[in-house]
Amino acid sequence: MEIFLLILTLIMVIGSIIAIETRNLLSSVISVGVVGFCLSIVFLMLGAPDIAITQVVVEILILVILIRATITTDNTSIEKHKDTFAVVTSLIFFGLFLIFAFLAVQEIHQFGDPLMRVSQKYLADGAKETGATNIVTSVLLDYRAYDTIGEATVLFTSIVGAFVILRRRGRKQRKEKDVEKVGILDDEDIKKDFGGF
Amino acid sequence: MNRDIDKEIHNEAHGMTSIVKTVARFLMGIIFIFGAYIILYGHLTPGGGFAGGIILACGYILLTMSFGKEIGLRKLTDNWASILDNTGALLFLVIGLLGFTAGSFFLNFLGKGNIFDLFSAGTIPLNNIAIGIKVLASVFAVFIALSIFGRVVSDYVEDEEV
Incomplete structure (x- = not known):
């Protein structure tokens, strides 16, 4: 039980790192989805089926919306150069966070208490x-x-x-016959040739 | 269903392929029944208004993505989505205000009933239904706003560049 939880947590950590580091937006989105689904299994194993249901459903929704958003954009990869100052600063703050987290964890109650x-x-x-x-x-x-x-x-x-x-x-200007009419669709717009998805 | 709409559903130009449409037609009813079950039995089993509302919204999103936005927006237009959103929020607030008739804000003023019954727990199922309506409408509205509004804007920009 505990080992299975640890394996799931490890998969979540690896998924998060891949989501940050990969250049392709679609694989980044899918890695975020892996993290979310593993999190829902963790909730289920810790005895919180309510939150597990909500997590699964919201994760599916977010995946659908994000995949649609990434597929429709032409630029699906990121060309970035690593800024050394940013890396050094974030490493320093991460070290500070680890020190204070170590101090805080010693005061915390037992797991499940x-x-x-x-x-x-x-x-x-x-x-x-x-x-x-x-x-x-x-x-x-x-x-x-x-x-x-x-x-x-x-x-x-x-x-x-x-x-x-x-x-x-x-909403008030919607009735004007205008080429750049954008926003709430009415029946005329739907009949026009917007094409499918 | 008359023949025009039937022909329009099978039109390959709108939405995805007919494999997706056939599977979506099988799954749609099951998804809607499951969402309604999660909302209505929220006070007895795991789940509740939020999860059930998102499941119902996912059903509408499946409809919109597989059959194309014409069919999807015919079932639930974005005007109706915003109206339902407001209705759900106001219903929740009204149930809370009705608690003043018995004493305080959000007091569970209805009878509790027998435990494990469907009609029990006073105002909790009503609150679940209100939140379910609200979440269904607002999540579908977000999907419309993010996909269709943006799509139309980008189509317009492409036309302008040509």
Whole structure:
């Protein structure tokens, strides 16, 4: 069990290094996908099927969107030259991070040891108080629903931002007959010869 | 399904090859049923509104990518996606505000019911459905915005250069 977890973690580390170092964008995206799927197996083995489901689904979505984005661009490889100053600086900061991480890890609790007593109450009384047998859902949508509405607001704001930035023309000017009409598609646009994907 | 739409679906010019279309047609219903199951049983089994909503959005993305954007946008236009996005967010907020009728914000004011029943746990399944609608619409909207909007812009730029 522990050995299998270590092997998965090693695959994730190798995948991350390949994703950073490779010149081809498509293989970089696929390496990121390998890291994500290994992470979902790790979640499943640590007893968090909720997060494992979410991780798998989001990973598939991100892979689809990123592969579409990389295939459509003509320039799929990166020509870069290594900046020595940047490499030296990042190595120094990585060394500092390792020192402080070593100091911090010595103070941390045992793996799987609960830190807070609040979670004990959720586990003991969650099913009785909320009626939901999925404790994660009862925490998300009953005990901590106020936090969840914050997450929903973040998602909503990001969608609004994406629509505002990626649509070129405003909604009011959409009705003008214009060649460079871009943005929300209506029926006329769909009938026109945009071609398939 | 009338014959015009049937002919348009089998049109090779739109979307991917007919192998992909045949497989996608088999998988589509299963994906949608699985997403609805994950949302509706979110308070009993692993999953919930967020994961189920993304599964439903993946179904729509599969439809859009395999059959082409004409068919995909006919099923769920981006106007409807933004309307559904707002509806889901407002539904979630309204359920939270209705908690004030019994005392406080986001109070679980409905009856708890029997444990392990589908209709139990008060407002939690309703919240799951609201979040599912919201995530479905917003993730599909992001896909449209990133792929189709950008595609149309790049087509326009290519035309201009020629």
